[in-house]
Amino acid sequence: MAVKETGVSYYGISYPEHAARDFTEMRAHHCTAVLLALSEFDVFFWFPNIPKIVEEARNQGLDVYLDTWGVGKFFGGEPPSLFLQENIQNRQITALTGEPVAAACFNTPAFQEYFLELVEKLARSCDAQGIFWDEPHFAMPIYPVGYQSTADWTCRCSVCQKLFEQEYGYTMPKVLTDQVKRFRRRKARQILQSASQLAKSIRPEWLLRPEWLVTQCSLPAENNYYLSYERGYDDWEQVAAFPEYDIFSTSIVTSYDAPLATHQRLAEKTVALARKYKKIPQRWIMSYLESPVDIDFIRQIARTYADSGVESIFSWTYRAGFGTILSAPEPINAWRTLGEAYKEVLGQ
Numbered sequence: 588m589a590v591k592e593t594g595v596s597y598y599g600i601s602y603p604e605h606a607a608r609d610f611t612e613m614r615a616h617h618c619t620a621v622l623l624a625l626s627e628f629d630v631f632f633w634f635p636n637i638p639k640i641v642e643e644a645r646n647q648g649l650d651v652y653l654d655t656w657g658v659g660k661f662f663g664g665e666p667p668s669l670f671l672q673e674n675i676q677n678r679q680i681t682a683l684t685g686e687p688v689a690a691a692c693f694n695t696p697a698f699q700e701y702f703l704e705l706v707e708k709l710a711r712s713c714d715a716q717g718i719f720w721d722e723p724h725f726a727m728p729i730y731p732v733g734y735q736s737t738a739d740w741t742c743r744c745s746v747c748q749k750l751f752e753q754e755y756g757y758t759m760p761k762v763l764t765d766q767v768k769r770f771r772r773r774k775a776r777q778i779l780q781s782a783s784q785l786a787k788s789i790r791p792e793w794l795l796r797p798e799w800l801v802t803q804c805s806l807p808a809e810n811n812y813y814l815s816y817e818r819g820y821d822d823w824e825q826v827a828a829f830p831e832y833d834i835f836s837t838s839i840v841t842s843y844d845a846p847l848a849t850h851q852r853l854a855e856k857t858v859a860l861a862r863k864y865k866k867i868p869q870r871w872i873m874s875y876l877e878s879p880v881d882i883d884f885i886r887q888i889a890r891t892y893a894d895s896g897v898e899s900i901f902s903w904t905y906r907a908g909f910g911t912i913l914s915a916p917e918p919i920n921a922w923r924t925l926g927e928a929y930k931e932v933l934g935q
């Protein structure tokens with residue numbers, strides 16, 4: 588058993604004194620860390636309280652990671668985007684139909700400036716352990732804009748077309764040729780490279796802690812939920828090799844119909860790539876929307892991760908989404924089981 592870190596994502600509470608109670612509950616459920624999922628609205632509106640919430644978590648012994656949750660809809664997650672609300676331009680454009688979609692184009696100077704400022708603001712003010720790139724992806728033109736495939740793809744906006752033409756000397760094709768795929772992957776990498784380097788260059792002066800740990804959580808490339816793997820970050824080996832990253836994380840298996848062998852295979856692949864590139868391997872457990880028929884399956888997944896050499900296990904989300912549209916059935920039972928599983932894999 589090599590598990591050193593266990594945690595859940597947490598969102599929607601903006602009062603430090605209220606969050607403190609939830610952090611106590613997380614400790615009682617054997618969490619050693621919390622992923623603070625921050626929407627653009629949180630960072631804009633509730634900003635004064637965010638560092639205080641981070642401090643509360645740390646006071647209770649939890650490591651804190653900051654998740655740029657759903658920002659620009661470039662990252663995964665449900666929150667709406669202020670950037671999209673305030674910018675009718677700078678959106679990803681579909682290649683075949685030329686339609687704008689509800690996702691910021693991360694190659695545009697406008698979004699890059701907005702996103703990097705948001706990262707800098709968090710990095711300057713919060714005494715957190717790390718920053719977390721949550722399922723970044725090119726949008727797929729389907730409603731709701733998501734990760735699933737259609738024949739169409741993004742982004743072929745004027746900025747992307749210009750950048751492509753500068754690099755290759757011809758008009759950006761409307762089909763996903765190998766050169767277009769490579770161009771997309773390179774651009775997808777550049778924005779997060781810039782943001783990671785920025786975060787790592789900043790630490791409040793009064794802190795002597797080491798630089799930020801940067802995690803990228805990549806979407807699964809090996810289950811049956813997603814039809815396309817051309818989202819910009821689907822080559823796990825390339826992601827694991829990013830020098831700016833400290834933790835190599837791979838996202839949730841989104842169905843409890845998948846057998847334990849699927850979880851094992853993904854864990855083993857995650858660990859192998861993390862070790863190859865000297866990163867900390869992280870796997871996720873689904874605590875929302877569905878629960879396994881036998882709730883004990885959650886414990887078996889955690890054990891499998893531990894046996895495979897996963898060092899950091901997280902689950903989405905606190906209390907299994909209790910009270911939200913994404914609640915697991917019997918969420919408190921799922922949350923209790925997760926806590927027991929965490930206790931076991933931590934050897935407590």
Ligand SMILES: [Zn+2]
Pocket residue numbers: 678679680692693694695742743744745746747748
């Ligand atoms: Zn674009």
